[in-house]
Amino acid sequence: EAQVTQNPRYLITVTGKKLTVTCSQNMNHEYMSWYRQDPGLGLRQIYYSMNVEVTDKGDVPEGYKVSRKEKRNFPLILESPSPNQTSLYFCASSPGTEYSNQPQHFGDGTRLSIL
Amino acid sequence: GQQVMQIPQYQHVQEGEDFTTYCNSSTTLSNIQWYKQRPGGHPVFLIQLVKSGEVKKQKRLTFQFGEAKKNSSLHITATQTTDVGTYFCAPGANNLFFGTGTRLTVIP
Numbered sequence: 001e002a003q004v005t006q007n008p009r010y011l012i013t014v015t016g017k018k019l020t021v022t023c024s025q026n027m028n029h030e031y032m033s034w035y036r037q038d039p040g041l042g043l044r045q046i047y048y049s050m051n052v053e054v055t056d057k058g059d060v061p062e063g064y065k066v067s068r069k070e071k072r073n074f075p076l077i078l079e080s081p082s083p084n085q086t087s088l089y090f091c092a093s094s095p096g097t098e099y100s101n102q103p104q105h106f107g108d109g110t111r112l113s114i115l
Numbered sequence: 116g117q118q119v120m121q122i123p124q125y126q127h128v129q130e131g132e133d134f135t136t137y138c139n140s141s142t143t144l145s146n147i148q149w150y151k152q153r154p155g156g157h158p159v160f161l162i163q164l165v166k167s168g169e170v171k172k173q174k175r176l177t178f179q180f181g182e183a184k185k186n187s188s189l190h191i192t193a194t195q196t197t198d199v200g201t202y203f204c205a206p207g208a209n210n211l212f213f214g215t216g217t218r219l220t221v222i223p
Contacts, residue, residue, distance in 0.1 A: 035213070040124075042203060042215035043158065059212065090157055103148065103160035 002027045006091050006107035013081060014115050021076045021110050023091030031096040032074040033058065033104070034066065036087040043090065049074055050096075081114045088112075118142075119206055121214030129222050134191045136217035138204030146206070147187045149178060152216070153200040161189075194221045 004025045013019055033048035045058030049068040065077040088111050092104040119140045128134050146165045150158040162171055164180035171178045177190045191198055201216040
């Protein structure tokens with residue numbers, strides 16, 4: 001089954017404790033991205049990746065890191081989480097190339113609470 | 116990133132009434148996508164519009180792209196409880212920037 005898998009689905013942690021949210025897709029998609037969703041603000045893009053070893057900042061990259069060492073995986077890293085990063089996070093992928101858009105397939109989301 | 120305003124932010128309708136959400140941009144868009152997110156779920160792709168003045172239909176849903184490619188709308192005819200959710204527009208070129216969404220509540 002074609003899917004985007006995020007882990008964990010839920011996490012409660014404390015300020016400053018490094019964490020990684022994993023994202024994996026099995027559709028051989030080139031494009032992957034991370035969004036955070038906050039009430040009243042919709043979905044805001046954190047980082048995106050056009051292909052392996054190619055990543056770019058989205059709208060709200062501060063406090064986050066990503067890597068794209070393999071095509072299927074795009075982990076989101078919070079080196080020193082803070083309470084303002086408490087949010088619902090979505091990973092998405094699409095077969096998009098640089099000059100076109102394709103529908104994005106979203107994971108089920110990861111709800112992070114930073115205390 | 117690209118700025119889009121989506122209105123209204125919330126809409127409550129009686130089942131059977133129509134519903135429309137609008138997405139407006141100050142700049143010309145190359146294309147626009149629409150997504151639906153059910154409560155507790157993740158965004159799901161509905162459609163993509165590319166051409167100026169394009170109109171596409173999916174059963175009771177009608178999507179329009181403005182002639183100037185600066186605005187778009189989603190219209191639902193005779194809403195049903197299954198239409199409940201948040202509808203997002205997402206314009207973009209190399210990457211997508213989502214509108215703030217319109218949350219639709221359908222009262223049975």
